Amino acid sequence: MTALQIVEPASAAACCTSSGLPVLGPEEAQGKAQLFKALADPNRLRLLSIVKASDGGEACVCDLTEPLDLGQPTVSHHLKILVDAGLLHREKRGTWAYYSLVPGALERTAGVLAEL
Amino acid sequence: MTALQIVEPASAAACCTSSGLPVLGPEEAQGKAQLFKALADPNRLRLLSIVKASDGGEACVCDLTEPLDLGQPTVSHHLKILVDAGLLHREKRGTWAYYSLVPGALERTAGVLAEL
DNA sequence: CCCATATATCGACGCCTGTCAATATAGGTG
DNA sequence: CACCTATATTGACAGGCGTCGATATATGGG
Numbered sequence: 001m002t003a004l005q006i007v008e009p010a011s012a013a014a015c016c017t018s019s020g021l022p023v024l025g026p027e028e029a030q031g032k033a034q035l036f037k038a039l040a041d042p043n044r045l046r047l048l049s050i051v052k053a054s055d056g057g058e059a060c061v062c063d064l065t066e067p068l069d070l071g072q073p074t075v076s077h078h079l080k081i082l083v084d085a086g087l088l089h090r091e092k093r094g095t096w097a098y099y100s101l102v103p104g105a106l107e108r109t110a111g112v113l114a115e116l
Numbered sequence: 117m118t119a120l121q122i123v124e125p126a127s128a129a130a131c132c133t134s135s136g137l138p139v140l141g142p143e144e145a146q147g148k149a150q151l152f153k154a155l156a157d158p159n160r161l162r163l164l165s166i167v168k169a170s171d172g173g174e175a176c177v178c179d180l181t182e183p184l185d186l187g188q189p190t191v192s193h194h195l196k197i198l199v200d201a202g203l204l205h206r207e208k209r210g211t212w213a214y215y216s217l218v219p220g221a222l223e224r225t226a227g228v229l230a231e232l
Numbered sequence: 233c234c235c236a237t238a239t240a241t242c243g244a245c246g247c248c249t250g251t252c253a254a255t256a257t258a259g260g261t262g
Numbered sequence: 263c264a265c266c267t268a269t270a271t272t273g274a275c276a277g278g279c280g281t282c283g284a285t286a287t288a289t290g291g292g
Binding site: 233234235236237238239240241242243244245246247248249250251252253254255256257258259260261262 | 263264265266267268269270271272273274275276277278279280281282283284285286287288289290291292
């Protein structure tokens, strides 16, 4: 696991401790930040939690508006953000739109933290 | 500032779903959202990555300013957010401030996603 | 004590975001 | 068709956030 690295002559009074290990680039950081941005709102976290706990693993907007005490447009807005982030799946059946967790999405997100 | 702890879901009466399973309450959601807010910025993700990959597991501000191409006050600001979120530890030695990952913090954060 | 360096804090500015009211779209029903 | 319901979209507004420049604080050296 320990990679071999070429160590520079340790400076006397310097503060630099950089090693040559791979580090998150700007573009990757941008993408991963967007994923966490989707999770960075209490109402969206509650949406995920409610959908996950719902019967059949899915819930429609009418089930989500009341427990969050938010207007229907706002809930739809949050759901769209979660869908765009790849965390929720949307399926329309008749007049209703059913939202469910994308399988493995939360686990994959957790994995992002491990490989930082 | 706001001390951040990772709380166990000892929820009071939150909302009820058709399945009756426990669901994230507003206060817990608020705290956990704040944790993800700290991760919801590309430059902060890069800071964590650089600190993690740094020799000795720590880095000072002077090591972090250049790779991010940000001003020193901005870097200090981001570091403060990460420290307040419980992700980074700050230790001052002489003129320099050394930042290191809080052991297990990233893993605990990943665990929050699993118990949503 | 005066100065140089490293870091933190402050004030301001522009942009992004969460929320709502109003409206649009779509699908079901008579 | 007309009508109702469920959901999505739009526009607007307030507040939060990332960034910078200027300044304050702390530490070490002559």
